[in-house]
Structures are given as structure tokens and as C-alpha cells.
Amino acid sequence: MRLRALLAGLAGVLCIAAASDPAERLPDPAQEAHARAIFKDIRCLVCQNESIDDSEAELARDLRRTVREQVTAGRSDAEIKRYLTDRYGQFVLMRPSFDAGNLMLWLGPFLVVALGVVLLLGRLRNRQPDAELSTAEAERVERLSREGPP
Amino acid sequence: MIAEFGAFALMLALACAVAQFGLSVAARLRRSIVLAAAGEGAALASFAGVAIAFGVLMHAFIVSDFSVANVAANSHTEKPLLYRVAGTWGSHEGSMLLWVLALTGYGAAMAAFGRSLPRGLKAVAVATQGLLGTVFLAYTVFASNPLARLAQAPVEGRSLNPLLQDPALAVHPPFLYAGYVGMSVVFSLAVAALVEGRVDAAWARWVRPWALGAWSLLTIGITLGSFWAYYELGWGGWWFWDPVENASFMPWLVAAALLHSAIVTEKRGALAGWTVFLGLAAFSFSMLGAFLVRSGVLTSVHAFAVDPRRGVLLLIILGAMTGAGFSLFAWRAPKLSQGGVFAPVSRESALVLNNILLAAATATVLLGTLYPLIREAVTKEPISVGPPYFNLTFTPLMAVLILILPAGPLLAWKRGDARGVAQRLWAAMALALVAGLLAYAVVSPKKALAATGLTLGAWLIAGAAAELVERTRAFRVPAAETWRRLIGLPRGAWGMTLAHLGLGVFVLGACFETGWRAEAAETLPLGGALDVGGYHLTLDSVNPVEGPNYDADRGLITATKGGRLVCHAQPERRLYLANGQTTSEVAICDRGASHLYIVLGERREAGGKPVWLVRGYWNPWAMLIFLGPVIMALGGLTSLSDRRLRLGVAAGRKAQPEGAPKVQAA
Numbered sequence: 001m002r003l004r005a006l007l008a009g010l011a012g013v014l015c016i017a018a019a020s021d022p023a024e025r026l027p028d029p030a031q032e033a034h035a036r037a038i039f040k041d042i043r044c045l046v047c048q049n050e051s052i053d054d055s056e057a058e059l060a061r062d063l064r065r066t067v068r069e070q071v072t073a074g075r076s077d078a079e080i081k082r083y084l085t086d087r088y089g090q091f092v093l094m095r096p097s098f099d100a101g102n103l104m105l106w107l108g109p110f111l112v113v114a115l116g117v118v119l120l121l122g123r124l125r126n127r128q129p130d131a132e133l134s135t136a137e138a139e140r141v142e143r144l145s146r147e148g149p150p
Numbered sequence: 151m152i153a154e155f156g157a158f159a160l161m162l163a164l165a166c167a168v169a170q171f172g173l174s175v176a177a178r179l180r181r182s183i184v185l186a187a188a189g190e191g192a193a194l195a196s197f198a199g200v201a202i203a204f205g206v207l208m209h210a211f212i213v214s215d216f217s218v219a220n221v222a223a224n225s226h227t228e229k230p231l232l233y234r235v236a237g238t239w240g241s242h243e244g245s246m247l248l249w250v251l252a253l254t255g256y257g258a259a260m261a262a263f264g265r266s267l268p269r270g271l272k273a274v275a276v277a278t279q280g281l282l283g284t285v286f287l288a289y290t291v292f293a294s295n296p297l298a299r300l301a302q303a304p305v306e307g308r309s310l311n312p313l314l315q316d317p318a319l320a321v322h323p324p325f326l327y328a329g330y331v332g333m334s335v336v337f338s339l340a341v342a343a344l345v346e347g348r349v350d351a352a353w354a355r356w357v358r359p360w361a362l363g364a365w366s367l368l369t370i371g372i373t374l375g376s377f378w379a380y381y382e383l384g385w386g387g388w389w390f391w392d393p394v395e396n397a398s399f400m401p402w403l404v405a406a407a408l409l410h411s412a413i414v415t416e417k418r419g420a421l422a423g424w425t426v427f428l429g430l431a432a433f434s435f436s437m438l439g440a441f442l443v444r445s446g447v448l449t450s451v452h453a454f455a456v457d458p459r460r461g462v463l464l465l466i467i468l469g470a471m472t473g474a475g476f477s478l479f480a481w482r483a484p485k486l487s488q489g490g491v492f493a494p495v496s497r498e499s500a501l502v503l504n505n506i507l508l509a510a511a512t513a514t515v516l517l518g519t520l521y522p523l524i525r526e527a528v529t530k531e532p533i534s535v536g537p538p539y540f541n542l543t544f545t546p547l548m549a550v551l552i553l554i555l556p557a558g559p560l561l562a563w564k565r566g567d568a569r570g571v572a573q574r575l576w577a578a579m580a581l582a583l584v585a586g587l588l589a590y591a592v593v594s595p596k597k598a599l600a601a602t603g604l605t606l607g608a609w610l611i612a613g614a615a616a617e618l619v620e621r622t623r624a625f626r627v628p629a630a631e632t633w634r635r636l637i638g639l640p641r642g643a644w645g646m647t648l649a650h651l652g653l654g655v656f657v658l659g660a661c662f663e664t665g666w667r668a669e670a671a672e673t674l675p676l677g678g679a680l681d682v683g684g685y686h687l688t689l690d691s692v693n694p695v696e697g698p699n700y701d702a703d704r705g706l707i708t709a710t711k712g713g714r715l716v717c718h719a720q721p722e723r724r725l726y727l728a729n730g731q732t733t734s735e736v737a738i739c740d741r742g743a744s745h746l747y748i749v750l751g752e753r754r755e756a757g758g759k760p761v762w763l764v765r766g767y768w769n770p771w772a773m774l775i776f777l778g779p780v781i782m783a784l785g786g787l788t789s790l791s792d793r794r795l796r797l798g799v800a801a802g803r804k805a806q807p808e809g810a811p812k813v814q815a816a
Contacts, residue, residue: 019765020669020670020671021671022672022673022763023673024673026772030365040537040538041538043536044533049390049391049392049393049534049536051536051537054387071181089531089532089533090533090534090580091531091532091533091534092534093533093543094534094535094537094539095532095536095537095538095539096521096533096534096535096539101529101531102521102533104521104538105517105518105521105525105535106543108513108514108517109510109511109513109514109517109543109544109547110510110543112506112509112510112513113506113507113510113547116502116505116506116509116510117506120499120502120503120506124492124493124494124499127325
């Protein structure tokens, strides 16, 4: 079932990187590259976890056409993404926006780091002093080991 | 009759698992050797029962017994033998049977080979394993019976997805499951340690071989799956941050953290609580993966094999087992000793940092996988978390981890010498920087980020070499002495060096491939050509061929570079007759560690003549992406074969009477 689910996620992926199909391509290579970069951030809504850059689904094709048209029209990335989120919601973005609702998502991992470092520092500060040799003790050990057994 | 026999054996296995739990608990309470031995016997019997059921199911697949519902739904007489065998674990029911086979197998192994474990600890661990076995066997028997019969046997099976008919994919679930479920032993030992109130160096040493073995097998399983995706899905992607992949990656990350923290517990008696926590977490993540993949919560878009009842059952199992484990932890862990102290610059600190970063990386994957579910449940607004999120969170965490990694093995325990370590690593540092700068200067187009990634990969490899130089005192003592030291190195040391080296190899490959891959696609008539990555691909011919259960168009494509022949590639586009599905059979030309990756796409018409969509990819250093993890797994297995680890177990037993328990059992 694990495999099946993976396949379900990638079912549309057969012979993919669908976006590179020459039939769809924009004549200007710079604009095409720009469009391809945007495709990677846009979700194919009917697929599982696939960007429209990868998907052969009909909807992905339509979305690619839309994005290509807007790139040709000279719209900025932000404008194109806003156009898409206005129609399809946040779900269409592969990179979730950095807003209040997604704060935990973006900061969670770094909070784990912060918490871990705080705990580590606490542990380091609470070292019992008796486990360490004082300077005088260290000198005594040094002297004894130099002199050898009495 | 055979299928009924298997189903009966499975129920018997369930009864034995219940007995295993009950007898072992009684053995611990009454401190009875006889009851403990009976519990261990039940563990062996439970495994035998599941093994029989598994054999029966495999037999049904091999002989295509379509009166068994599972076989009818997932097999086909035209399928080659290997894939009929692999069909055993290709379905929900079959994969759960493989899961319980591994679970009872590990339980039996612990009962049979864990002779050096203290009696009380072993009884509790065998009981815990029995409880896990009971729960999952009950689920298998009552909610997902793989041997259920059909009243009317169909004449032909409903086949298996043609994409699954691949050797790498056929063998990867056994590795994956052996890895996932191997963590159950660590879970059981952690529970036992908490019950006994004793987590010390000896305990960490008992845990390490199981964790090492499970982690190595999981590494191989994940790599095989990734390699399959790379060459079978037809566009050279090898990691998608798909929820299913994430489900297998989380236990891997936790196990990696556990391997490192267990070293601290073993050598210095510190981090005991944390090591136990990771031991519980590793198998919890395995169970979480089993739930996520099977429940359908993450495949909501697809109405695919979703069975809410089973999902709820698995969620209850997950909640009950992890809940019990962590409650026990919360109750007993505060009594565990803190262990030895260490300075800010020390190997302990480096390993703690390793654990912090791996824990954060796990949090990233967990959040990325579950946050969309949580957010949708709370705000009703669905969001997507795709690769761009992981690139911005997971990747920087790993980069920091890689930066500190080579220093770790060179630092002394308790109190390290930062300046001394820097002196030993300056050559590796210089080498890595030169490699990165060279990549930036020479490879076109110029990519700073990818060059930085190469620097990190080279830093790991050079760091592993520097560590070997340090251990053998190379260049400071005569060569013969260095050689003597080199062959005298314990396997555990080799294992660590190999694993770190493998990570470096992987990072090199992943960064180079991601940074500098090239792709081109054209519709070509016969004789037409396409240029990619400096290679010239000519479509010479396309011929029909007939496979065992498919028809295909096979293209003959000649690749040349600078007029010189590189290879003849024969990519195929296959039509599987049983279900009408088309797949691409990619042709890969090996160019050292790099791949020229060629895909034959659909046939179209242009001006009345046939043309074919041909895609070419230049995937530089792609082989390193898979070679690296293989080296890592080899490192794990090398370390596992260390005699000290095995002798250490025996020695630990002898030392036990003197080694006073840190906390007395309540």
C-alpha cells in the first residue's frame, strides 16, 4: 500500500517534466525559463503533491498556459501567484506563505534548535564543580606524576 | 485448504503473542526463570505462525490462486515469477503481514539471541515485543486478513500496477520493513529500561546493534525506492518530499540521532534519558508512517484504497502504544541519572549538537507532512507544503550539521582541544574550499549555491580522511607503523568513517546533479536530433517489440559527443495489455558517475509524418546520490560486525553484578 500511495502521488508523472513539451514552449528562452521556475512553485490541484512543472494532468496544462500567458504579458511573480491564489486559494502554492497561520510551520524546526541549545547551555552551566580539578589540584597531580611513586 | 491453514497459523501466532506478553509479565513479577523461558518460547512460536502464513500467501501468489481475494486483486497469470512473489507484499494486507513477520521475527531474535541481557530487562522487553505483536497481529487477523477467500474465484487476476514490475521496487519493501520494525526492538528495550529504572553503558551497548542493523536496512530500503523513482518514473527526479517518502525518512533521521546519542550513553553514561526518548520515538515514527500511508489521510485527493475504518484502527494502535511509551517515560525518566559532565568543547557537546540538528530536521519533515492536515482541520483552508519549504528549512539545518560533523570524531571526550582539532582539519578545510571555488570557476553556468554544496560534500570526505590520518598517525610515524595501525583499526571506527564518507559522497552527487542537470525535449522525426549537455542524440528508428505482458515501441537513439559515438540507447514506451497503462522504460548511458538519461515519449503526427517526443537529460554525478547511501549502510553493517560490540555484550553481563543499577526499580 505504501508503494501504491507513492504511485498515486506520482501517477501523473509518467513521462513527465511535462512542462518541457515543445508544443507548449514559449519562443523566448528567457521567458520560458522564468515560466518554468514559477511552475515548480505551483501545485497541480488534482494531483497529489505534484507541481504543474511535473504533471501531465489536463488541469496542470491549463495552469501552465495561464502562467505562460501572464509571463509573456510581463506580470511579476508576485502578481501571477496572487492571480492564482485568488482563484484557487493558498492550496495552489507549493511553498506555503509566511503568515500568522503558518508561523509554527516555518519557525517550528528552528524553535527545536533554540530549545536544544538552551538545554545544552543549561547542562553545561550546571556542571558540578567537584568534577573539575582546581588549578591547585591540577598542579598537585602534575607534580605527583612527575615525581613518580614515593 | 492451504489458505485456511495459513489463516489458522496466523491466529495461532496471535494466541502465541498474547501468551508471550502474559508469560513474560508474569516472569518479571515472580522473577521466574521458567515463566521467562516459556514467554521466549511463545515468541518463537508466534514468529513460526506468521512465517507459515506468509509462506502460504506467497504460495498463493506463485500458483495464482485467485480464490484468495488478495491474490485476485493484486496478481495476474501473465506476470513474471519475481513479481508474483513480490506481489505478496504489494498490497495493504500483504504489507501488514510482512510488517508482523518482521515484528515477530525481531521478537524471536531477541528471545533467542539476547542471552546476555539481564533477566528482568529481557523479560520486560520480550513482554513489550509481545504486546506490540498482539496488537498488530490482532489488526491483521481481524481487520486486514490477507488470506480471506472469495466465494467465486475469478479466472484472471486484476494485475499489479506495471510501474511496480521492477526488480529494485520488488525487493525494497522487505528492506524497508526490516528497518522500520527493527526499531521495535529498540522501543521494547527502552520500555524495559524505564520499567527496570536502569539506563547505563551496558544498556546502550545492547541497544546499539539493533539500532545499527535497523538503520542500515532502512537506508538500503529508502535508497532502493529512490533509485526506482529515478529510473522508472521517467524524469530523473529522485526525491519528491512526498508524504510517503517522508514517512520513511522520519524514522531514519531519529535512528541516526539515536545511534549518536547511544554512543554518549555508552561511553560516558550521559544523555541516558534522551537516548531512551529517541528509542521510543524511532518506532513511534515507524508506526506513524504505517498509519499515514495506509489510512488515506494524506491521499485525500485520490479516492485510492482509502479505508477509514482501518485508518482509525491504526490511529488507535499508534496512539495507545506511543502514549503508553511516553507516559512511562514521563513517569520514570526523571529518576535516571544525569551521567558524566562535559565541557562546552568536547565530543559530547558535538554529539548533542548533532542530535539537536537531527531532531530539528525530523521536526521539519514532521511539520511539513502533518501541518497541512492540522491547518485544514483548524481553519478549513487547505495549504500545500512542497519541496520549496523543505529546501528552505531542512537543507540549512543539514548544512550546519555537515559543518560541525568532521570536528566531532576528532574532539576528545569530556574536554576537547578546539585549537588542536582546527590544526588537524585545516588541510581538509583548504581542500574543501579549493574544490568549491574550482567548481564555481570551472563549471558553467556559475552557481554559487551548488558550489557551496560541493564544498560541504568535499569537507565531509576530506574530514573523514583527516580522521583516518589522525587515527593512524600518518605522516608523523613511519609508513609501516601507519599501515599497522590502519589494519588494526576496530571495525566500529571504520564503520563511522565509512558512514560519514558516504554522506559526503551523497552531498556531492545531490548538489552537483541538482545544480547542473540539463534537460531538452523535442518532437523528432526519424533521423531527427536533439542536443543536451554537450551530447547529440539522433533518433535512428522506432520498432515495435513484444514483451511478456506488454507491447512496446522501442526507439534506437545514437548519442554522440564531438562526433564520437557515446552509446546506443534503447528507450521504450510500453503498453501493458492487462490494464491499458502506458509506461516509459528509460535508457540510461553511464558516463562515469554521470547519466545521460533518455526517454521516448508519445507518438504524434507532424505534417502527415510520425514524430516522437524525445526527452534527454544530462544528470551529472547522479550515481553518487545512490552510491553515498549505500556506503553509509555499509558503514553501519561494518560497525555492526565489530567484535567489540559482540564481545562487549558478553563482557557487559559479567560486569553486571558490580555495575550497580543507577536507580532501583520501584
